[in-house]
Amino acid sequence: MRIEETIAELERVAAREVGRGSEALAAPAAGGLLTAARSLAAGRPPDAAVFTGFFIPGADPPAAETDGPLGALQIAVALRLLGGRCRLVTDEPCAPVLEAAVAAIAPQVPVDVAPLRGYEDWAAARIHEYGQLTHLIACERVGPGVDGRPRNMRGEDIGAHTAPLDRLYTSGSAFRIGIGDGGNELGMGRLPADLVGRVVAAGERIRCVVGADALLVGGTSNWAAAALVGALSLLRPEVPQLRTLLxxxxxxxxxxAVVGAGAVDGVRRRPTLSVDGLDWPTYAEPLTRIAELVGPSR
Incomplete structure (x- = not known):
C-alpha cells in the first residue's frame, strides 16, 4: 500500500467500535490522521504541548483514568525523537498518574500541572509561552459542553475536579490536534452536533464545543494516539526508534506503571490492567495491528 493508504487504514483500526459509536464519529473526521501527522513531521521540529488527564471522581478510589496518559506520553516521546520539544499538561487531580507514567518511561519529558485553585493566575503566567508553541494536542482531555461545563460519559458535571485547560488549548495560533473517543473531549467540537447527539448517549449535553484543526477518533483515545505515532513512523522512516513505541x-x-500509581479504568471505575472496560488481550489487538501495518524498523 502507498503511505497515504496505510495511514488511512491506521485511522480505521484506531476507530474500532467498542460500543460507544466511535466508527460513526470517525467518519466525518476521516483524513485527520494524515493531516495531523504531516503537520508534525514536515517543516521545523515541533514545539508542542499535549493535554491529558480525565479524572473519575466516582471511582474507588477517585483517580485519573488509564485512557489518555498512555497515548499522550507516547506522542510526547515520539515528538522528541523527531528532534522537537514536547511537554505534557494536566491538572492536580490527574497529576499523580501522569507523573508516574513519565517517571516510568520518559523522565526527561516535562509536566505542567495546573492547580484547581488559583488557575487563572497560573494560566496567565503561561499563556504567552503556550501561544508560541507550534502544536497543541489534546489526548482524552475533557472539555466544556454547550453549558460551559465539562461532563463525563454519564453526563455528570466534573468541573469541581477539572481545571479549564481548554483556555490554554485554544490560545495562540498553534495547529491544534484533538484526540477523543466519546464526544466530550477537546477537539470533538469539530464534529456535527447532531451526529454526536444521535450516536452518543446524552450526546447533546456532554458534547465538547471546542474544535481542532485535525481530529482523531478512536475506540479508545490511546489507540488513536498510537495511530498518530504509527503515521509519523511511516512519514519519517529515518527515525526507526519510533517503531519501538508501537x-x-x-x-x-x-x-x-500508571495502574500501580492509582489510575483507574474509566468504565469499571477501579484500578485494573484495562482501558475503558477492555482487558489487556482485547485492548492490545488494535495496537498489534497498528504495529503490523507500520512494519519493522528499516
Missing part, C-alpha cells in the same frame, strides 16, 4: 509491550509496561 510495540504492545511498551504500552503494557506503561499501563502497569
Amino acid at each position: 510495540e504492545p509491550v511498551w504500552s503494557y509496561d506503561l499501563l502497569s
Whole structure:
C-alpha cells in the first residue's frame, strides 16, 4: 500500500467500535490522521504541548483514568525523537498518574500541572509561552459542553475536579490536534452536533464545543494516539526508534506503571490492567495491528 493508504487504514483500526459509536464519529473526521501527522513531521521540529488527564471522581478510589496518559506520553516521546520539544499538561487531580507514567518511561519529558485553585493566575503566567508553541494536542482531555461545563460519559458535571485547560488549548495560533473517543473531549467540537447527539448517549449535553484543526477518533483515545505515532513512523522512516513505541509491550509496561500509581479504568471505575472496560488481550489487538501495518524498523 502507498503511505497515504496505510495511514488511512491506521485511522480505521484506531476507530474500532467498542460500543460507544466511535466508527460513526470517525467518519466525518476521516483524513485527520494524515493531516495531523504531516503537520508534525514536515517543516521545523515541533514545539508542542499535549493535554491529558480525565479524572473519575466516582471511582474507588477517585483517580485519573488509564485512557489518555498512555497515548499522550507516547506522542510526547515520539515528538522528541523527531528532534522537537514536547511537554505534557494536566491538572492536580490527574497529576499523580501522569507523573508516574513519565517517571516510568520518559523522565526527561516535562509536566505542567495546573492547580484547581488559583488557575487563572497560573494560566496567565503561561499563556504567552503556550501561544508560541507550534502544536497543541489534546489526548482524552475533557472539555466544556454547550453549558460551559465539562461532563463525563454519564453526563455528570466534573468541573469541581477539572481545571479549564481548554483556555490554554485554544490560545495562540498553534495547529491544534484533538484526540477523543466519546464526544466530550477537546477537539470533538469539530464534529456535527447532531451526529454526536444521535450516536452518543446524552450526546447533546456532554458534547465538547471546542474544535481542532485535525481530529482523531478512536475506540479508545490511546489507540488513536498510537495511530498518530504509527503515521509519523511511516512519514519519517529515518527515525526507526519510533517503531519501538508501537510495540504492545511498551504500552503494557506503561499501563502497569500508571495502574500501580492509582489510575483507574474509566468504565469499571477501579484500578485494573484495562482501558475503558477492555482487558489487556482485547485492548492490545488494535495496537498489534497498528504495529503490523507500520512494519519493522528499516
